[in-house]
Amino acid sequence: MTQRLLPLAHAMALSVAAALCVSATVVHADGGPNYPITSQQRGTAKQVAEAGVPLSELAPNAPDSYTVKRGDTLWGISKLFLKTPWRWPELWGMNLQQIRNPHLIFPGQVLYLDKSNGRARLRLGEPVGTNQGGRLSPRIREGSLNDALTSVPLHLIEPFFNEAVIFDNSDELLKAPRVVATQEGRVMLSRGETAYVRGELGGVREWRLFREPKPLRDPATKEVLGYEAAYVGTLDLVREGAEGTGADGQPMVIPSTFTTTSLRQEAMVGDRLAPVPAREFDNLAPHAPAQDVAGQIVSIYGDALTAGQNQIVALNRGTRDGLERGHVLALWRDGNVVRDMTEDKKPFIKLPDERHGLLFVFRTFDRMSYALILTVKDPVKPGDRFTQP
Numbered sequence: 001m002t003q004r005l006l007p008l009a010h011a012m013a014l015s016v017a018a019a020l021c022v023s024a025t026v027v028h029a030d031g032g033p034n035y036p037i038t039s040q041q042r043g044t045a046k047q048v049a050e051a052g053v054p055l056s057e058l059a060p061n062a063p064d065s066y067t068v069k070r071g072d073t074l075w076g077i078s079k080l081f082l083k084t085p086w087r088w089p090e091l092w093g094m095n096l097q098q099i100r101n102p103h104l105i106f107p108g109q110v111l112y113l114d115k116s117n118g119r120a121r122l123r124l125g126e127p128v129g130t131n132q133g134g135r136l137s138p139r140i141r142e143g144s145l146n147d148a149l150t151s152v153p154l155h156l157i158e159p160f161f162n163e164a165v166i167f168d169n170s171d172e173l174l175k176a177p178r179v180v181a182t183q184e185g186r187v188m189l190s191r192g193e194t195a196y197v198r199g200e201l202g203g204v205r206e207w208r209l210f211r212e213p214k215p216l217r218d219p220a221t222k223e224v225l226g227y228e229a230a231y232v233g234t235l236d237l238v239r240e241g242a243e244g245t246g247a248d249g250q251p252m253v254i255p256s257t258f259t260t261t262s263l264r265q266e267a268m269v270g271d272r273l274a275p276v277p278a279r280e281f282d283n284l285a286p287h288a289p290a291q292d293v294a295g296q297i298v299s300i301y302g303d304a305l306t307a308g309q310n311q312i313v314a315l316n317r318g319t320r321d322g323l324e325r326g327h328v329l330a331l332w333r334d335g336n337v338v339r340d341m342t343e344d345k346k347p348f349i350k351l352p353d354e355r356h357g358l359l360f361v362f363r364t365f366d367r368m369s370y371a372l373i374l375t376v377k378d379p380v381k382p383g384d385r386f387t388q389p
């Protein structure tokens with residue numbers, strides 16, 4: 001039976017933004033909101049759209065078809081079809097003629113792999129039994145943006161957009177608004193309790209609490225690149241402070257009133273406030289850096305000495321070095337120094353460095369970045385290297 005297959009709505013450009021937009025929005029696969037796509041990504045897609053992808057670029061066990069299911073991610077689907085999952089623009093290029101908005105891919109859609117003339121193309125069709133006359137027919141997909149797939153497992157990194165912050169200098173936090181008192185004079189605060197704060201608020205109502213900023217040093221130069229503070233929780237402004245008058249008629253400061261809304265650990269007098277940042281989930285589609293990049297792991301987020309898959313690490317490169325959100329980086333393991341037992345003198349030799357994992361950059365600062373460990377063979381530790389994939 002000859003099947004006429006439709007070009008698929010390419011999953012590889014799906015950004016986290018698509019999954020976090022207003023849930024009531026209805027979108028169409030041939031239009032919809034204009035989510036971020038770089039000119040370079042679009043150019044690559046147009047090139048590939050004309051010819052498809054070489055069969056050599058496919059994953060060894062790429063399936064002939066795949067039905068998208070709830071819980072899938074851009075990264076996971078990419079790995080099914082391509083050797084290098086971050087090369088999503090090439091897979092998107094296979095579908096460029098039919099689908100103009102590559103951010104929208106939904107559970108239930110069926111992806112078909114068409115291999116002919118030494119090239120590969122992905123196409124979209126309805127599941128068997130839903131076509132008419134034995135042919136796969138066009139279908140416009142409508143749905144909530146909340147149903148659209150995300151680039152990587154969002155639940156792994158979403159908390160860190162609030163929690164993981166690097167300050168340029170220690171004074172930045174030390175000069176921030178601070179908790180000066182609690183209800184009934186207690187030192188510690190629990191969720192839902194009242195905190196009293198002094199400092200400039202600037203009209204901001206939602207705040208985070210931090211404690212004890214620690215310096216983060218470059219593993220090679222030992223230069224301080226920034227300060228990472230321990231995350232405590234969040235609190236909301238109830239009433240702004242004012243100038244008052246004491247019993248003796250003298251001016252007296254009345255602090256602002258806050259309610260603690262969530263706590264990772266007990267809050268206390270002296271904790272510092274920082275505004276809750278705008279959500280930065282746009283343009284998180286995986287892609288390789290456009291230029292060479294190399295650096296080292298500065299620290300493991302939290303108290304661990306080593307890290308594994310799905311943990312967060314801080315990098316000694318940031319926006320000034322060309323890193324951006326969505327970059328995929330290769331992790332390298334240093335080769336061991338061993339003795340050559342085949343020679344009489346048994347000299348020491350250094351084995352080659354080996355690539356053993358991938359990082360996904362999701363938060364960037366001027367001189368540093370945070371990345372999620374996507375895959376790894378051995379424990380990751382501070383000082384380990386990364387490069388472009």
